[in-house]
Amino acid sequence: MLSHTILILKTLRLAIHQLTTLLHTYLLRHLHKLTYRPVSNPKTIVLIGASFAGYHAARCLTATLPTGYRVVVVEKNSHFQLTWVLPRFSVVPGHEEKGFIPYTGYLGGGEGREWEWVRGRVVRIITDEGGSGQGWVEVEGGGVVEYEYLVLATGAVSESGLPARVGVEGKEEGMKVLMREQERVRRARDVVVVGGGAAGVEMAGDVKGMYPGKNVTLVHSRERLLNRGYGVKLGERVLKELEGLGVRVVLGERVVGDDEVSVRLTSGEVVAYDYLVKCVGQRPNSDLLRQCSPLSVSETGHVRVRSTLQIADEAYDCIYAAGDLIETDGIQNARAAFEQAQVVAANIVRSIKGKTQKQYRPQWWEAATKLTVGLNKSVAYIGDGAAELVIGTTCGEDLDGAMVWRFLGAKPYEDA
Ligand SMILES: Cc1cc2nc3c(=O)[nH]c(=O)nc-3n(C[C@H](O)[C@H](O)[C@H](O)COP(=O)(O)OP(=O)(O)OC[C@H]3O[C@@H](n4cnc5c(N)ncnc54)[C@H](O)[C@@H]3O)c2cc1C
Numbered sequence: 001m002l003s004h005t006i007l008i009l010k011t012l013r014l015a016i017h018q019l020t021t022l023l024h025t026y027l028l029r030h031l032h033k034l035t036y037r038p039v040s041n042p043k044t045i046v047l048i049g050a051s052f053a054g055y056h057a058a059r060c061l062t063a064t065l066p067t068g069y070r071v072v073v074v075e076k077n078s079h080f081q082l083t084w085v086l087p088r089f090s091v092v093p094g095h096e097e098k099g100f101i102p103y104t105g106y107l108g109g110g111e112g113r114e115w116e117w118v119r120g121r122v123v124r125i126i127t128d129e130g131g132s133g134q135g136w137v138e139v140e141g142g143g144v145v146e147y148e149y150l151v152l153a154t155g156a157v158s159e160s161g162l163p164a165r166v167g168v169e170g171k172e173e174g175m176k177v178l179m180r181e182q183e184r185v186r187r188a189r190d191v192v193v194v195g196g197g198a199a200g201v202e203m204a205g206d207v208k209g210m211y212p213g214k215n216v217t218l219v220h221s222r223e224r225l226l227n228r229g230y231g232v233k234l235g236e237r238v239l240k241e242l243e244g245l246g247v248r249v250v251l252g253e254r255v256v257g258d259d260e261v262s263v264r265l266t267s268g269e270v271v272a273y274d275y276l277v278k279c280v281g282q283r284p285n286s287d288l289l290r291q292c293s294p295l296s297v298s299e300t301g302h303v304r305v306r307s308t309l310q311i312a313d314e315a316y317d318c319i320y321a322a323g324d325l326i327e328t329d330g331i332q333n334a335r336a337a338f339e340q341a342q343v344v345a346a347n348i349v350r351s352i353k354g355k356t357q358k359q360y361r362p363q364w365w366e367a368a369t370k371l372t373v374g375l376n377k378s379v380a381y382i383g384d385g386a387a388e389l390v391i392g393t394t395c396g397e398d399l400d401g402a403m404v405w406r407f408l409g410a411k412p413y414e415d416a
Helices: 002-035 052-062 083-089 171-187 198-210 232-245 287-292 334-352 401-407
Strands: 043-048 069-075 079-081 100-102 115-119 122-127 135-139 144-147 149-152 156-158 190-194 215-220 248-251 255-258 262-265 270-272 275-278 282-284 319-321 369-372 377-383 388-394
Touching: 002 052, 002 377, 002 388, 043 052, 043 144, 052 069, 052 334, 069 144, 079 171, 083 171, 083 198, 100 171, 122 287, 149 334, 171 275, 190 198, 190 270, 198 215, 198 232, 198 369, 232 248, 232 377, 232 388, 319 334
Parallel strands: 043 069, 043 149, 069 115, 149 319, 190 215, 190 275, 215 248
Antiparallel strands: 079 100, 122 135, 135 144, 156 282, 255 262, 262 270, 369 377, 377 388
């Protein structure tokens, strides 16, 4: 009881802290506009990747950048691809467009002054001999951008595509990928979802919620759903909700065989399917760094970082990394990516000003989340290790995407 009261008080304090941080950033941004002076030949901070980590780091930097520096964002996708609507939009038709948010509104005005945007894929990082990692990034097609500081925010890739990542770069193409998936789901009778993390749980609930007549089986290798980074109660509650919907949940079993019409589990059980969706096997997108600093890439492919979020290789003090890409003791999600982005932006400015670097430590509240369990229902979760709050709530069919659009500086749902 006491631990719950403490958690509620901590959550309230956190909400106040978040609000004051928002206000502080708003004021800082306006003040910066008055004090920042564009110069010819500014030094450049390059960010590779503009999802939760890179886009937020760019926003923080453009509000704090000293005169003499500018930000260049290099992003291969045409739009911000909102991951957490992907399970829903892989099943429910009519909202595909909302998963692709137009870029650059989040950076405010200032294009050509504080920042520039390059649409393209970085294919190589070339570092200067003898410096602290300064160099160039090479963009597919031949362009190069010189950098003084580099931020890697290339996230993760999903070998099996949806529902974890769209897997294509353009919006029109991405919408088609989602619509094809919806059609595959619609035609299926026996659905098997592999992986009981956030994506698998939401996918299973959405399919069963939309099509109660289909057989939906969720297979998870651990004894508890959502075992990575979340408390026990969330897994228990989600299990109850999914079983209430009629999803068959198989825990503690792996898929060890697949003959394209059925999967075989570790127990020997064979489960027939005509639609199999794999919600496992995302891998960190670290190939770019592997070329120039193999020492900074772990066996799992994650980028090893210092607590300052500089890469672990001390020969490269000016290269930072954040988001799903990095090795961390904490959870990997958008909240953590945001928090890391703030530390990276602050540390680059501190480095320019010759100040000591800030440390990033995973925070208890980064695992706070809201997960759908069926079409109109979701559970909100926050936990601090001592107590957990799991609250049942509702959600709109499009998962309140308009709020995220506004947050990222785009008008719902206008896309020029
Ligand atoms: C189904 C699902 C639901 C989720 N729900 C939640 C949730 O409810 N709450 C939450 O907090 N988190 C959630 N997450 C986790 C969250 O989406 C990730 O943690 C987050 O996307 C990580 O952001 P990131 O910036 O590190 O990388 P990513 O989102 O992976 O983005 C990487 C970016 O880098 C770009 N890029 C990659 N390589 C290059 C290159 N060579 N050149 C140029 N650009 C490049 C990509 O195009 C992309 O834009 C969910 C994830 C999934 C899959």
